[in-house]
Amino acid sequence: MLWQQFQNNMAAFQQFDPNVYDFFKDYEPKRFVVDIVDGFPNILDIEENEYLYNYPAYLIARGQVDSYKDEPKSAGAAFEMNDDNEAGFIHSDTLNQILKVLVNRVEKNGDQVRKLSKLVNSLMVFGVGCGYHIELLSIEHDIKNLYVIEPELDVFYASLFITNWAQVLEKVERCDLKIHFSLGAEQESFFEEVRRQSDLYGHYNIAKTYGFIHYHAEKISALTTEFKQRYAEFIQGWGFFDDAMMATSHMLTSIKQGVPMVKKRSLNENPLSDYPVLVIGNGPSLDGLVEFIKAHQDKAIIVSCGTALSALYQYGIIPDIHCEQERTYPIAKQIEYYCPPEVLDNLILWGPSTLHPDVYAKFPLKVMGLKGAEPTAPLIMESSVSELFEVQPFINPTVANTASSMALAFGFNNIYLLGVDLGHKKGGSHHSAKSMYYTQDGDDLEMYDSNAVSDLELEGNFGGVFHTDSFFGGSRRTLEYLIAGYPEQNFYNLSDGALIKGAVPTPSDTVTFNAGVIENKKEQLCSIMANCSHAGEEPLFEELANDLDYDGYEAFCLALIDAIDNLERNSEAYLELLKQHFLMLIDDKVCLRNHHYQTLKGTVLHVQAMLARILFEAVDEQDALDDFALAAMYYKQFLKDSISYYKENALKPHYYDTKWLAPLEESAKPK
Template sequence: MRAQYLKQFKKNMKHIKKNSPELYRKLTSTGYDEKWNIHIHEADGKLNLLLDGKPLYEIDIKEHSIINVENFVNRFLQKSKTHVDVFINTTEYFRESLHFKLLKKVDSLSFDKKFYTFEEGKDSEKVIHLLVVYGVGFGYHIKELLKKIKVRNIILADLDIELIRPSLYTMDWEEVFKDTNVTIAYGRDEKVLAKNIIKELKTINEVYAGMYYEYPLYESRVFKQVMQNIRYEEDEVIRGWGFFEDEIISLEHTYQNIEKKPPFYVRKKKIDKDTPVFIVGSGPSLDKDIETIKKYRDDVVIFSCGTALKPLVKNGLIPDYEFILERLKPPYDALLKTLSKEELKKLSIITVNLAYPGIYDLGGDKYMVLRVGDAGSFIFDEDYYYLVNTSPTVTNLAFSFALNMGFRQIYLFGVDLGYKDETKHHSKYSVYYADKEFKKEKADIYREVEGNFGGYVKTDRIFDATKTSLERNIRLYPDAYVYNASDGAKIEGAIPLKSNEIKLDRKYIKEKVKEIIESNFDRNFFHDKKNMENLRKKRDEVGKYFSDFIKEYKKTFMKKSQNIDEVYEKMEELYRILAEDIYEKSYSLWTLIRGTVYYALTIALVASLRVPEGKNRVEYFDEIFNEIGLFLEKGFKKYLEIVQKS
C-alpha cells in the first residue's frame, strides 16, 4: 500500500482516539479481516476493494460517487415539504389534551403570514440534521456530499466494519467531519444493521426520527431491506414516546388505586419452571382452540387477556386470572357487559397501577403489578419487581408476568397478532362483534408478516408492536419454552404447535399453583406507614424537579436566539437535558413530559421548512420554544391538581 494512505490512516486514528473515544473503540473492537484488501490499479492509481481477491466494485467508484452526490443534492434542494402529520387521533380525549393543542400550535405557526412564504417545489432548507449513509467504502461520496450540504449528524452504515475502515486510508476525517458529528453502525444482516442504526439515532437525538435523510452509495437489495426495517423500528421509537395526558392519567390513577390498598406484587417465591400456563388472547383462532383449553381447565392455570374473557365465558370457562392493562374506561365497561356483578365477585383480576380505578372497586380479588414505562410506576422504589415489555397490549402484560413469576412452559392461544381476513380479526364471541360500543367491521392493515404455521398474515401497527415486545421478552428468558398454538403471526423464539398436538402431564395441582402466585402479592404493603411515606416522598420529588426544570427552561430556552445555529444548539441541549439530566433525576418526570416535547420538536423541524431561512425561521423557532414553555407551565398546574387530590 502506498505510504500516503498509511499516513492518512494513522492521522485519522490519532484524531479519532483523542476526540471520539467511543468511535475509536468501535473501529478497533474487532480484528482486521484479511479477506478484505485495498487494491491500487497501477496504470491509473484508482482504488477498489477486494473480497477474497475479487473486485467489489465493478464501476469507477470515485466517478460514480460524484455523479450520485449531484443527483442526491438536486433532489434534496428541490424536494417540497407539505403539511406535516401531527400524529393525531380523532378521540375527544386526545383533541382536548394539552399535548394535541401544543402540536397543532407548532404546526399552524408555520402557516402564520408573518413567517409563511412557501413556494411549491422549492425548499430553502440547506441543513440535514441527520443523514444515514449506506455504504462507506473509500468515502468519496461523503467528502463530496459534505462540501455541498451542511450535515449536523451522520451515521456511516454498512454490513461489515471492513467496508467502513477503507475510508480511514483515503479521507481526512478531521477535515471532512469538522462541522459534523459522526458515528458508525454495522451489522451482519438487514435486521441487525437496522437495529444498530436505530440505536445510534437514539444516542444522537430521537427527535430526528421524524426527519432524517438516507443516502445509499449504490443500488442494493440489502440496503433497501435495511431502510424498510428502519421504517418499522423508527415508527416504534416515535410511538414509544407517549404523551403528557396519558402519563398524567397514569399518575392520577396510581394515586387513586394506592388508596384502595390492593395486594401488591413483590415476588417472594417463583413457580416451579416446569409448571405450564395458558395465556389466552381473543384472536380469531381462539375459537378452534377452546376445546383444548377446556380439556386442561382443571390442571393448568389460565390467564385471560382483556377481551378474551367474553369468548371464554361464552364457552363455559372462567379464567383463573383476568389481566387488564389500559388506563381508560373501556376494559371496565367490557367487564360489566361480560359478567354480572355477582359473577365478577368470583373473578380474580391482575392489573397495573395505572388501571381505571373502577376496576379495583369490582368484587373479587384485585392484584396490582408495576410495569416499566409509565409515570405512575416510577414513584415506587427501584427495588420492586417492575414488569418489562408489558405493552402495547394486555397480552404483553400477562406474558411478562408469567415469565417474571418463573413459568417456563407457556402456551399461547388466540394470540394471533394478525389475520388472513381483515373482517375476522378477533374471536367471533368477542365484544368486537357482539357489542355496538366496541364493534369493528374491518381491521387496519399495516404490513404482512410471516404466519405461525407458514404463509403470511396481515397485521396492524399495534399487533406488530405487540409481537416485537413478546419477542423481546422471549430473548430475555432463553430457558423458557413458549408454544404458540395461535394461527396468526409468527413470533420469533416461540415454537409453533397446533392445539391438538398439545400433550400435558397432569401432575401439577392447580390450586397449589394459584396459592404460590397469590403469595407473591403483599396484602399489607399499602397499610405500611413506611411504604406510604416513601411514596409521598417520591411524589413530592417529582413536583420539585418539575418546578426546577421550568425555571431552568425559562432562563435557557425562552430568550431570543441570535441565529439558526443557536436555535439548533438549543434544541439539542433541550434533548440532552431531558434524555440525561431529567432521566437521571426522575424517571417519573421524564416519562411525563418528554413525549410531548419530543413530538413538538419533531414537528417544528419539519414544519419550519415552510419558513424561509434567516430571521423568520429563527423567530419561528423562538415562538416554538415559548409555546413549549407555556405547555410546561400548564402541565405543572395540572400535576399539582392531581397531587392535591391524593
C-alpha cells in the same frame, strides 16, 4: 498515495474511534478490493469480477450530491391531530396547536421541496463505497448527526485507502458534531443500533432524518427496507404528560385502596410453577382453539387478555385470571360488556401499576405489576420498599404482553400463547367471532378498522402472511424481548397468527399436559397471589405522595421555560434548544427527580419531533424561523400549564367518557 491515505485515516481513527482502528489495522479483505481503473480508484468485486463504479467514483459522487441537495429525501415523525380530545388532555391541546403550524407550512410549500440547508440535523448515508460523497456532504454541510451505514466490511476497508476520513473526523471534533458508524450491519442489529443512538442523543434527531443511498445492493436494500418498515417504532411508546399523570395518580390511588403489587420473581415461591399457563388473546385464531381450551381447562391456568374474556364467556369458558392493560377510565365501563358482574367476582385480576383504580375495584382479588418507563417506577424503586420489587419493562403495549410478563413475575415457567395473533390474514376476521367486536348475530360493530391494519406484513406462526400495524408489530417485538430475557422458561405459540421468535410454533393437536389435574386450583391461585405480592396501603401511599415534590417539578419546568425565553433567533440556536432541553431532562443535577423526567419526557419528545420538522421543512428559512418561534410559544405555555396540573391531579384518578363504546351500548339495548 493510497497507502498514505490509509495511514492518515488509521491514525485519525486511532484517536477518534479506537474500535474501528483495532478492527481494521490487520484486516484482510475477502471479496471487495481497491483497484485503479484508468487512473481512478475503484472497488472490485472479485467474486463477480465487477467494479462498483462504471465511471470515475468522484464524478459520480459529485453528481449524486448535487442532485440530492436539490431534492433531499427524508423521513419525518408524523402525529395525528386529536381534534375531539374527549379526555381533555393538555398534551393534545398543545400538540394540536403545533401540528396546525406544520400543516399550514405544508400547504404553503405546495409541491416545492426545501433544498438541503447548510445546517442538517440528521443524515443517514447508506453505502460508503469510495466515500467521496461523505467527504462532500460533511465539508459542505454542518451535519449534527451523521450515520454511516456500510454492510460490507471489505468496502469500508477499501474506503480507508480512498476517503479522506481524517478530514471528516477533524471537522466532527472541531464543530462538536456526531458521527455514528454501523459497519457490517445486519437488519436487526442495524436498527437496534440506530435506536440506541437516538436514546443517547435525543429522539428529535431521528424525528427528521435525511437519507442518502449511495449505491444499490441487496444488503443495502434490506437495511433501507427495515428502516422504513420499522421507522414508526422510533416514535412509539413515548407516552405523554397526561398519560404519565394517570400513571402516578392511578398507582397511588390503587396502593391507598389496598391493591397489592407482585414482588420480584426471585422472592416468589409458586407450587404451581411448572403447570401450563394459557395466555389467551382475542385474535381470530381463538375460535379454532376453543375445544383445546375446554379439554385442558382443569390442567392449566387460564388467563384471558382484555376483550378475549367476552369471547371465552360466550363459549362457556370461565378463566382463572383476567388481565387488563389500558390505563384509561373507559376500560372500567368496557369490562361490563364482557360478562355478568358475578363472573368477575370469581376472577383474579392482573394489571400494570398504571391501570385505572376503578378497574381493580371490579375484582375482589387483584395484583398489579410495576410498569417500566413510567414515573411510578422510580417512585417505587427509590422508596423504602424498593428491595421487594422489580420493574417490568416489557409489560405493554398489549394485554398479551402484560399477561406474559405477570406470569413470569409470579414464577410460572411454561407459557402457552393462544389467540395472540397480533395480525390477521388479508380479508379475514380481525378478532374472535364471539368477542365484543361482533353482535350475537355475527355482525361487525365496526369498532376496529381492520383495513387500516395492513401496512406491515409478518411471517405466520404456521406459515403464510399476516397483516398488522406498527402497534401490534411492536407488541410482537416486545414479546420477543421478554422471551429472550427468560431463556430458562418455555414459551409455546399455538396461535395461527404472527410468528413470535422464541415462542415455539406448536399445533394444538400435538400438545399434551402430563402434570395432571390441578387440585383446588382457585384456592391455590389465591394463596400464590397473596404470598407473591405486597400491599403497602396507607403508609406507602403517604411516603410516595410526599415524594412527588411539587416545588421541584415547578422549578424544573421554569428552568426549561427560561431556556426558551433566552433564545437567539436563528436555526443553530433553535436546534441547540432541542439539544439543551434533552440534556436538561436527563441531567439529574437539573431534573432532580427521575419521576419528573418520566412525567415530562413523552410530551417533550412529541413537541421536539414537530419542532425539528418545522425547522427543516419550510422552503423559505425565514418561514421556518417564524414557525418555530410560534410553536415554541405553545410549548412554553404547556410547560406553564403543566405546573398547576401536576399539583392538582397527581393524586386524582382521571375520568372521561368516550364515544368508542357507543356501538356496544347500542347493541346492548333491548330490541
